[in-house]
Amino acid sequence: YDCTVNLGRAFCLIKLDIVSYSLQFIRQLVIMNEALSLNKLAIDPTAADAEKEWKFWLLQFQDFVQLTMDPGVDLFKILRLYLTASTFEYVQDCKSYEEAIAKLNEVYVKPKNVIFARYEFISRKQRDGESLEEFLRALQRLSKNCEYENVTAEQYREEMIRDVFINNMSSDEIRTRILQHNVISLQEAVNKALELNYAINFLPQCIKN
Template identity: 30%
Template structure:
């Protein structure tokens, strides 16, 4: 087969609608971008032989320059797909220091205005590099309980026997939801009472004014 025929065959194997946004280190982690890229390869049925060339193209000019600089004097085209993914992963997503991550996680408390659901998501994100192993569920449970701002919910969780992380989440989220509902109801009752008092005050004022007019 001629070289023109090879090019035509490769082009036919890549659907014209295939498109992946260029990797941007400010918007995404390299590992997550690669997952989305590989998902697109599967969806469009891209042959494995074309993966490396498509990766080099869709990673974008800036990332390609980073790759070339880190491989010099070797050319990226002389590396395998997995070697390129691994090298850029070590560059863009270096593994954090375990002790630093442990310290940060232990200091993570629920912030003002942060919902319990948001707090739980943050804990699950920030525990990733703490290397807890089998202690992970307990570590998450403890930080959730100790980091809550609401004293009533925290006390309820501390008093719960055989408390697991999943159970702690369920109780905390339920109590937060019911507590918010009660606060809304109380606020509405206060508003109604205030309106009633204002109406009564206006009626009293009108009655006094009318009485004064009758006396004059």
């Protein structure tokens, strides 16, 4: 019985197992490296989806730092590594990570026109060929910009009167002017509408006379 042959075969099998395990480990490292890679921040602030893309990138950056960096790392230095020359201009005068993130939020997160958002939401009708599920998803998406909050019954009543007042008034011109306000109360909307109505319908006649 030749033990040398069997030992040689066993040794070869062990080497094959080691090679196979090493290849699997390398493949896993490659996959992990691709999964943990992060693109540089190169979002155009004027793009329609700039805010959404920025919030998603920031979330990815925070996950990336948590998964790959040691605690206590200088986050501002890490952040600068993932900015393009154009985006770095926004934060070049910042002194800390928190200040830089606040500045980038100012750049990418624009103030919402709640009045116009609610007008779009209330006015949205089901379109031809649109399923009920698609219509529902559209309403859910539009409602996110309406900034509905916990309010008293009286506050809710006033907001609803304001929204219906703006949405259903007959003058498109007056409605358009009112919708330019980011925030406006019921009384302010009424006063503005009366002023505009007078300017449009009565002031020209007064001037002629």
